[in-house]
């Protein structure tokens with residue numbers, strides 16, 4: 001007798017409850033059973049010995065380059081990379097052409113997502129018109145329903161009064177501000193961290209204050225306005241401390257860091273543009289502070305900041321290479337293998353465990369985000385009918401397509417060898 005059920009047997013299952021051996025049965029694109037599942041007559045059985053099954057990850061910070069920069073990456077390619085890495089939902093930043101700063105331009109992006117995405121994509125709208133970090137604010141009300149939040153990622157909002165007004169408007173529509181914190185006047189032409197490597201090699205550095213000064217300002221504004229406030233790609237010890245203090249004071253603040261800031265520091269810099277990113281790789285002490293921040297819950301989210309550039313530009317020299325060029329463009333599809341490899345290369349117990357990161361990377365991000373769960377395929381919970389996307393609505397994000405389901409199942413095929421790759425650097429280079 002033929003059934004339409006597939007049993008992924010002999011797997012290691014990682015959930016919030018822990019890691020255990022077992023099986024997962026999928027029927028009609030929906031998880032039917034988890035744990036001790038005995039295959040029935042007609043079931044298709046996939047032997048997952050040596051493989052791990054876990055809930056779909058959520059990446060709250062990616063740059064899909066469509067519309068406008070398809071020569072760098074399309075939504076189809078970016079979301080396929082996400083699916084390959086175990087992500088079932090990604091939140092895309094608004095540095096696009098056109099910038100999603102009004103319903104019409106956001107509609108262009110949503111249309112492309114609906115046509116080609118293979119995982120759920122929930123966009124951010126920009127905070128300012130043209131995503132300039134200055135000037136005129138967008139119409140928050142007309143955009144809120146279709147976006148996860150508002151961000152000018154790539155640019156800090158320089159004026160305190162403008163950020164205060166943005167927070168008030170974001171609060172009125174119950175959406176978070178996700179801030180790229182950077183004080184322009186402190187950059188002074190720098191392109192790597194203003195630390196030991198920078199001084200030894202005669203480069204121009206970016207001081208830590210250029211980030212944390214704006215984090216401190218914004219945490220104060222979030223306290224004043226009551227806005228949900230999320231700090232993107234935290235990289236300095238002082239920023240972690242500012243968020244920690246804000247949380248202790250009851251401010252609705254959350255933050256993320258990127259895998260590259262946890263795995264590398266300025267001791268690892270080499271004279272090539274692959275190591276240039278914004279914010280830059282900081283000191284070993286900053287890196288330790290980030291790991292401590294994850295361990296004590298100050299940092300809720302590890303987000304990849306997936307941000308590809310066109311071939312050839314990634315390996316150029318320092319002063320001509322674009323920001324976020326290479327080290328940070330791989331992890332959407334290889335974050336988990338890198339993370340596990342890094343954990344295995346550290347034996348002192350200081351490395352946050354994969355379940356800890358899984359918990360941090362899926363779900364609600366400490367209350368800042370309301371990322372709606374997938375409504376059908378590979379969903380283990382009843383959809384929230386109030387927020388369930390409607391496939392015919394121009395505002396709806398797409399359910400996982402058959403191609404997406406196929407791509408998602410591909411993430412089951414991580415080989416044992418990948419899990420046991422020794423050292424994060426070799427894993428990182430394998431993924432590029």
Ligand SMILES: [Zn+2]
Pocket residue numbers: 061062063093153154305307
């Ligand atoms: Zn970014």
